Amino acid sequence: MAANRSRDDEPRLAKPVDETPTRRLATLRREARHCRRCPLWRPATQTVSGVGPAAARMLLVGEQPGNQEDLEGLPFVRPAGILLRELLDEARIDVATVYLTNTVKHFKFERRGKVRLHKxxxxSEQAACRPWLAAELDRLRPEVVVALGAMAAQTLFGSGFRVTVERGR
Known part of the structure; x- marks a missing residue:
């Protein structure tokens, strides 16, 4: 099977030496649009790359895009995004200073009639997206990384991580 894969199936995670962090993130977003590492790209509307300033000191990692994120091409738009922005505001953290991304870059769903339900x-699909998150971390080098959900935590800390066990530590 691997012998039949084309070079276009592999991610292009170039690491330009002389680009500014902002340009390096833009390059990464362009490269992610062509990702074919797993089958999620086929039914998805588009790749949902991270957004935020290249100088962000804080990176918030969600699990995977939802229906609205897939349609708009941006992470955390609604309803989770609305709640996240309210909580950041309450904590006096300006969302414009935070980089928002997900562990999985395409919307995984099950169609029920005209509705696309999150799945x-x-x-294997999570693992296929790890190089993209690793590249974002490499380019940003944030001081703080916050995992929002079990999938995000397991991506960052390993498959043995359990929120129920680690909560409060």
């Missing part, structure tokens, strides 16, 4: 991406 959790399996481990």
């Amino acid at each position: 959790r991406a399996p481990a």
Whole structure:
């Protein structure tokens, strides 16, 4: 099977030496649009890359885009995005200073009639997206990384991480 894969199936995670962090993130977003590492790209509307300033000191990692994120091409638009922005505001953190991304870059769903219902991406699809998150971390080098959800935490800390066990630590 691997012998039949074309070079276009592999992610292009170039690491330009002389680009500014902002240009390096823009390059990464362009490269992610052509990702074919797993089958999620086929039914999805588009790749949902991270957004925020290249100088962000804080990176918030969600699990995977939802229907609205897939349609708009941006992470955390609604309803989770609305709640996240309210909580950031309450904590006196300006969302414009934070980089927002997800562990999985395409919307995984199950169609029920005209409705697309969220479905959790399996481990293989999560693993296929890890190079993109790793590249974002490499380019940003944030001081603080916050995992929003079990999938995000397991991506960052390993598959043995359990929110129920680690909560409060």
